[in-house]
Amino acid sequence: MSRKYCKTHEWVQKEGNLYVVGITDYAQEELGDIVFMNLPNVGDEVIADEPFADVESVKAVSDILSPYTGRIAEVNEDLLDRPELINEDPYKAWIVKLEDVSDSAELMGEAEYLAFIEQEG
């Protein structure tokens, strides 16, 4: 599966049995300098379209919503010490990996997402 996008500016990509989740380039650009991440724990249950983590920029705090209902399989703990990795490369700096996913949020392909942010901006 290629990368999919949420209206709330998360991305998700399937990797084996896991679903890798991060925030988009547009999201990091809008947030500005990211200075702190509140991350969930491995094993936490998450629900599609509901917050599972938050990201603090210098300006404000924002929720990160889950693209799927499922369970946290892995957490990118590098982000605790270096949250700016998301600013540097938001598609490499994943936040969590999900397993046992069921329901999904509304997901878009790349072209559709780019059109969507064009409209939003």
Added chain:
Amino acid sequence: MCKKTPLYNEHVAHGGKMVEFAGYLLPVQYPHGIIQEHLAVRQGCGLFDVSHMGEIIIKGKQALENIQNLFCNNMEGMAIGRARYSPMLNRQGGVVDDVLVYRIDEDEYWLIANAANKDKDVSWIKAHLFGDVQMSDVSDKIAQLALQGPLSKKILNQLMNEEDIPAKNYTFTNHVKVAGVECLVSRTGYTGELGYELYMRGEDAVQVMRKLLEVGKPHGLILCGLGARDTLRLEAGMPLYGHEMSDEITPLEAGLAPFVKLDKPGFIGLEALKEKGEPNRIRVGLEVIGKGIVRENCSLYIGDRRVGQSTSGTMSPLTKKAIAMAFVDVSASAIGTQMEADVRGRRLPVVVVEMPFSKRSK
């Protein structure tokens, strides 16, 4: 409909991220980002468009008497070429606005007001003027640039004569030339650093900005937006109207006692302040222990007892610590007092620390 400052096109050309603030479209940041902009001011120099600020002129034979009635700081004996900070109070002792008062001439004062309060200020002042005095609101004609940081004097000196640069804090020079443009230049600011504020006609602002950026570039001068303006004033421990001041907060609660002259003969709000006596709550600085950021409107607890509420907060770009301002019960205001902030349902430990959070650089 949002107003634009005379520098709007320059902001857009420099990649400024434009947002609405107090009815104006202003840059919250440029491509460098808030942290780099903040550090430029602490370590080198930054340039801000603050043309949204209001300028109100009070002029006439009884200007001083009126100024003395309107403001709780004492303006008696202030020489021409000097400026003083003062809250302006309502009858209940709350703050209508906090302004800089410049003595321009024998019978002429300029008030520099917060953009969000300017119309309120004009109505308030109009309703309380007496005798031989006139007020005029010249905000739409005047542009203001703030050049802030340890290298600001060096940069300014390349565009104006050294003797025209105001030598002391809270002094200014008037009708001086900066890059060939007539300006009022004051040694003032909202960052806690050495810095200057330049007032000029709106139509001259682009020229001054471009020249400053040109000569400042080798010194690392960059444009800074509202985001850095807020983190800088917070780090410097300076209150912001709408956060640490309001119509319901007295200047004594806001920690502005040095600017409240209770022994001055009569000003609006004096009786209310006297009646209220010593405040029960007071503004303090907080530092978060451990990880997380406390922003505004977080309740503060010692055990189960609610002792206050935060009013501003961010991560300090300089110290990398999370800092905040808050109003707490006087009993919980001593330096070193530990408490917890309710941040979206989680309790973060915080401690009362001294302000400013960062010391001024040399």
